[in-house]
Amino acid sequence: MTYLPTLNWKDETYYNQHPHQAKLRDACLSRVNWDALCRYASSKNSDRQCTLLEQNTLGGGHLIRLLRFPSPETSESAQTLWIARIQLEQSTPETESLLCAEINTMELVRIKTGIPVPRIHGYELNDGNSVRAAFTLMDFLPGSSAMDADGGFKVHGGRVPDERKKVFFEEVARVQVNLSSIRLPKIGSVIRHPDNSFDVGPLPHLGGPFSTANEFFQAWARHAKFPSSEESIRDIMRHSPSSIREEVLYSIQNFPRRLQELASAGMISTKNNTGPFPLYHPDLYHSNIIVDESYKILGVIDWEGACTVPWEAVQSPLFLTTVPPAMDDPGNYGKDGRPKDLNTIRQYADMVDYVRCVQEIEEDMGIDQTLSGILLNPDVQGLAFALKVYIDPGKMGLYCNVLEAFG
Incomplete structure (x- = not known):
């Protein structure tokens, strides 16, 4: 497993203290077709092999996981990392609308300003797909939140x-x-x-x-x-x-x-x-x-x-x-x-x-x-x-x- 010292993600100690959060995480881990997610991610990254890393955490109403790709030969980096942000609960028309607006907003901000926002590489707005969940794939930012720093x-x-x-x-x-x-x-x-x-x-x-x-x-x-x-x-x-x-x-x-x-x-x-x-x-x-x-x-x-x-x-x-x-x-x-x-x-x-x-x-x-x-x-x-x-x-x-x- 790739070790990323910049991550301040929830560990098993946290989940032992918060059983409801652990239940949400485990249900999402079981529901999602992770092989399908990796295939989808590969299709959005020039068909490079996608590896799903073991680390995961909860953020808001989402399960967060890391996807790793070998970097292209022209890159100095040995690997590329993306975030897979999976909606914990099953999708509804409201969550679909919220996710669509969020994606649109991030793109508007990226185009109109210099505010750094993660680039979105792919998404599904609802559960009606092979992954069985609404999700977004975006760039991994190699830092800590200011709260965790x-x-x-x-x-x-x-x-x-x-x-x-x-x-x-x-x-x-x-x-x-x-x-x-x-x-x-x-x-x-x-x-x-x-x-x-x-x-x-x-x-x-x-x-x-x-x-x-x-x-x-x-x-x-x-x-x-x-x-x-x-x-x-x-x-x-x-x-x-x-x-x-x-x-x-x-x-x-x-x-x-x-x-x-x-x-x-x-x-x-x-x-x-x-x-x-x-x-x-x-x-x-x-x-x-x-x-x-x-x-x-x-x-x-x-x-x-x-x-x-x-x-x-x-x-x-x-x-x-x-x-x-x-x-x-x-x-x-x-x-x-x-x-x-x-x-x-x-x-x-x-x-x-x-x-x-x-x-x-x-x-x-x-x-x-x-x-x-x-x-x-x-x-x-x-x-x-x-x-x-x-x-x-x-x-x-x-x-x-x-x-x-x-x-």
Whole structure:
């Protein structure tokens, strides 16, 4: 078996501690016709012999495996490695639509920007093939995620080490500025026409595409469902004062209705209601950013759910976000309004440094400062955070408070 020291993949210790994950992995390993996958991969790589390596890991809703090919004689490398990204669950029309949009988005980003994304060599959108699963084949990126680098979570608790921040923030800022420079006339998922031009299509669950931001927010509010029941919310908050518990419950239950009222009145998006709208990666977390040893970005991965969005839904990278004060427990702040938690204070400082990087790159690229302006607007960032965490994971919070700034 080829040993790759750059891999920080889940091992048997992890699966022993997470039996449900082990069950998903084993079911996928049994369901997939791996010989058929290798034959398909060979057909996409000049019929070079494909060898399936033993390493595998789970990432999101996928099983990840490595494919090895002998390199062509003209290459200095002894071998070529691809990633096989296999959908764990059986395909549905929704997963097919999501995968198609993800592939289209990656191709659009690759064509329009210098953002490093893995090149896709082949795919099947559903289970109706000899492999018996939906999958994508793409380049292997020989690095670690920024989350796993420098010893991983056990060493730095998921935070970017201080000595790495300058380089990493500049790198991520360049990615986000470039990504937001891709702007399309409507809000929705990316579709590709037979002539390889790109357009905007509907979003799963929400419909569309949407011509205005306020139309999108109305649709979001109509479909939004908090994942915890009233009973579960009360149980989760059983140790909180009853007044806070009832306020949070009321806010959770009424947030979609209040958002729909404001959006219907045109009060959520006033300056950026009409397009063009920016392309957005909804999970720009450092676990989805592959870096080399100096934290230079080798690739951005996991583009599932990427789409064009209202500017008011754009957040900073998720490793920099904090609960907005309006949504948070007031007891977490002093009389001066400053957070009591030192980690939150550090996050604020990191965010200032990051936005400064964004501004510098906007200036270098000669593009407008819409992105940095959005990131500097606490009201907009509060709304974007609330939209992100309301449905998944269903975070407790005073959601309606973030809407007070809009009317």
